[in-house]
Amino acid sequence: MARHWKELLPIDFYSVSSNGMLHDYDRKVLSLLYQPLIGALPISLYFTLWSELEQNRIHSGSINSHRALMSLMQLRLDDIFDARKKLEGIGLLKVWRRKQEEERHFFYELQPPLSPEEFFNDAMLNIYLHKKLGKQHYQKLKSFFSDQKVATESYEHITKSFSEVFASGHFDSLYISDELKEDIKIDASETFIGRGEGATPSGFMDTFDFELFASGLSKSFISEKAFTPRVKEMIAKIAFLYDINPIQMQSLVLRAIDEKEEVNIELLRKVARDWYQIEYGDDLPSLAQRTQPLHLRTGSSEPKTEEERHIRHLETVSPLKRLSELSGGGEPSKADIDIIEGIMFNQQLPPGVVNVLIEYVMIKTDMRLSKSYVEKIASHWARKKIKTVKEAMELAKKEHQQYLSWQVEKKNKKATTSTSKKVIRQEYIPEWMKEENKDQPKNTEITPELERKRKQLEEEFKRLKKR
Template identity: 55%
Template sequence: MSNHWQELLPVDRYSVSSAGLLHDYDRKVLTLLYQPLIGPVCISLYMTLWSELEENRLWSESSLHYNLMNTMSMNLREIYDARTKLEGIGLLTVYKKKADENKQFIYEVNPPLSPEQFFTDGMLNIYLYKKVGKAQFMRLKKFFCDDRVPVGEYELVTKSFAEIFASDHLDSLYVTDESLKDLSVDQSKRLMNRKEGEELQGFEHTFDFDLLFAGIKTSLVPRRAFNLKVRDTIAKLSFLYGIDPIQMQKLVLSSLDIDNEIDLEELRKSARDWYQMEYHADMPSLIERVQPLKYISHSEEPKTKEQLYIRHLETVSPRSRLIQLSGGAEPSKSDLQILEDIMLKQNLTPGVTNVLVEYVMIKTDMKLTKAYVEKIASHWARKRVVTVAEAMELAKSEHRQYQEWADNKKTGNTRSKKAIRTESVPEWLNEVEDNESSPAAAAKVTENESLEERKRQFEEKLRKLKTGGEAAHGTD
């Protein structure tokens, strides 16, 4: 994962291009359908780039990223983070070339999917459903729908071109070399057009088709059945629902029609049913895979051991970190559900989730206890912890409190014997434990207890003096 300052500088220039004419109706699609998935900052960047195009033009003037930062009142990291999300969801195509010491970029703004494409995408519509809920999803679907015109009740009487127009074959279509040149389009130019939004790409390389084919005999499913559309759908479903090639073999076989062709609608339904049975959830969610760039602590290359450790937690997904802590073992469904809950319901960033998972597993003998995790997660959410460094500092300062929460969940009042850990324990947590058990820490606790006792004795004497004085005054 590269840092924004390695990819982009304020002095780098950019120009905005449009893949085709953008319509005003696209604003509604972007605002209502895309914004819930990628957030208002990304939509703001898209609209800002769009606004740099003159009306009915496909190119803008060159400008500095520094000007873009001032226009949006955002730093370069936030702009780069928003730009990558626009790229990933298919709304922006980026071209780069080296020019002297700086770089030049072309930001090609792509039109969004049409409402029909979006609601039948099989991926974005599912993420939107999970994000906004059923009621709002149905409201949006109704907003972008209208009743069909009942043309079936009418007779088609439209006349064709040939019925209305005739061609004068004698001289009207006589073409000279000069006119041929006039009819052709200069290769350095392009005509205005309306480009349709493209579906999400880049999923096929994430799926192991060789393993899929190894378990399916050609006598059952001929290789010609796996055309580009089918392969793309399989790869998307695998990414969407987390289906491995072995399980996908069963789903493919269950979706065959009588002609041994793969019914894509049946395949989508089978994948959705499998996900609901496997994870007891209606729809998967679209979440950040790793820590967002704007929440990465160090902009420069890490130098110390602690900085390297923090960078690791910032550049690894919570699922991958859980696998690392488990010695390479695949996490259980319940553990993955806990990760999804704290990231979506408590809105914890992936890096903070990594710190939380590691802390809890180390302190509870490598167990992810749902109630304990959620209690700490809600505390961190209220504290608005968003970076790995902040999470580590809070874990240090509240370590004693968190330990009490863990102890209270044990049966009885007796403290179980501390388990011997063989995994690599982070130094930042060792420091907390060492400090608590050191002679200096013990002396500090004793000193605090002594001060509290002296304070209590002084308050007791003051109370007796006050009581005695009031009694004497009453006698007088």
Template identity: 50%
Template sequence: MAQHWQEILPIDRYIVAANGLLHEYDRKVLTFLYQPLIGSTCFSLYMTLWTELEENRLWSESSTHHFLMNLMGMNLKDIYEARLKLEGIGLLKTFVKTEDGERSFIYELHPPLNPEQFFLDGMLNIYLYRKIGKTHFARLKRFFTDQQKPEEKVYQDVTRAFQDVFASATPGSLQYLQDVSEDIEEAGEHTQFIGRNESNPIQIDYRLFDFDLLEAGLNESLVPKKALTPKVKSVISNLAFLYNIDPIEMKNFILGAINPNDEIDIEDLRKGARDWYQFENYDQLPSLITRTQPAALHTQITEPKTQEEILIHHYETNSPLTVFKQFTGGVEPSNANLKTLEEIMIKYNLPPGVVNVLIEVALRKSDMKFTFAFVDSIASHWARKHVKTVKEAMELAKNNESAQNESKKAGKRANKKPIRTELIPDWFDESTKTAAVKGYPQEDNSEDEAKKRAIEEKLKAFRK
């Protein structure tokens, strides 16, 4: 995967386009429903590109990315990463053209889902619920809803039909209408009408789910193949991604969602999958996280040759769940392990590649245990060090290991009994003198005692 500076440069030009007219109401949807999922940086980029469009226009003037960097006060790497998130959630499409060595982009803004589509999406509403909690989710739902209009049965419909209000044109005016239609066709040859194209909900690729295995496990007498309509398949692939459900487990939810007409009730299918996930994960719902290391944070851009480069590439291109299973010999992580992985990625905002390194460090140091307290301590340290790439995580792990080894060696040296080779301090002589005054025995003081006795005898003789 290429680095961001290989995909985009400050001198590259771009034009902002809109896939239909954006409404003022879209700002509220983006602010309250999308911003909690994509973050303030992505929200700011979308709003900045939107502002570059003139009012009621579908195209902006050409600008350089250097201008965008100065406008937002951000570096190109953050802008590129935010762009990818907008693309992934369906708010932006990017087109590129290279001509005469110069590269130019078209950033096509797509309107967000309307509130009804969002709250009935089955994916984004689940992620939002987990992100902001039950209370705020209910508050937002009230914000975007209103009371239904009174029942039509109470009122009588008195609306006039078209033919009741308007009459057809007279024969003399038909030529005029023909001239007008010709003018419209000529004027609209290289133009388009400003309108509104509704966004489609996010759809996970069908190829990511093994429908052949699912159909093989379903009994034709219980679930006919015609029940797996395209709409049902789209829901199944989304649920499989959302709750990490394999085809064998999905079969049970489908059997529980069959109605008397041999049709699969989509709402029952969603409810069954959601209830199962909450039961398995202590009444929690899944969170929206990046599956693999973002391209902007890749450091291994060339063909890996050394063992270290191969390992970096592996961590940058695989999800934490895959790395965990590979490191444990294919053993599925427990629910507690999955919850720990999810919490550290969300709590400390660690990229997936860094979490992959953390998985190896934690399992090696704790005898293949993956306890939350130990993993949380490493994650918080790496978050404080602002570790973002796999290479940085590996270097920090090596340095910590070296520091711990040196500390152990120093501890062993400190436990050895030292040999006293220090010099006798000056205060030691004073203590011996004090001891002599108090009458304690001392060595090598015979000459002093003799002189003392001689002086005392002379004093006695002098007094007499």
């Protein structure tokens, strides 16, 4: 929990508001569409904050401490903080902070979820939901949130207009006095209670190199005016979803230009999806199959040292492939894949950084991926804005003792006695971790099963060296 002290304390106060009126139907959308993507804890936090709003109001009118929120939800502060981050990332919460002397106050504004129509038409959320739930459950949810459309083609439209029904009185009756002007004036400090608009996940514009993208496009084929803010946002989102680099995106956009010389978003989605299926032979994209983006790699020169070669490997292999390599070539379990895709989606860590995280955690947790341990370190790296493999390695070495203490805390809570026969051997440490750990004791007790897995890992790294 120590990693949160600079950002959030139990004594910090907060108040809650909502961006427009939240309706009971929103609960179904949050539970059935958002919960599979971000988990139950963030949704529980959303509902808890929502409960502080009075009926038919958009502001709570009260101030509470985070200590009270911890007691109410029976959760630790770090769990609440991580859940809050997921709500922010997926567009369900906006956060403001104000500091006065030694007191900090947070203002939490709940954002309404997207409507089912917006959610199922989103260029990214619907894809991830399908990937999480599978075709059958996805189609079932889609049917639940839709209904038969009434065909009106055979009917005559006879609705009356305003001017056909109402007539204006004498012009003098519309005279507005100064007193009336004051009465109808809208107070800038107040807002009307209504329905706010749902927000989709954002931040994709920062991950796409539009300068490189534009440099390869000829103005004779497409005008700069075609790239409106909405079009650029969709290009960045589709690029993130299908792991398309700026050079590849150039040809896909040219194939999506319509007769008006504008970028047809729906056509671009189809072109990108077809490209992905041809490239990877899969229905839907998986975050765990991505590799480090070109602009986040260390360089184009040929690696000379062993560490440089290992960095290059982590930059060019997907987390799914790296997980398979560390497992002796076996297929990773669905639980492990869900853990990896969860941190890539929620913390938005680049694939190369995730590879470093996988290596570090598996070495330190008996070749297993511990969900809570992985998410704890991933949240820390996300707040540190770690983007490259080298940055991740350096931070892992620098914060090694801190991460070790988290692991010890977890082990103490789940301490069990083992009667398995144990052996003493030299623990394998990746090359990039050796410098930081040279003063650490290298002997450790492990079971025969762990001995076998460690040998497999050593053989795998030897094969990488030969490459």
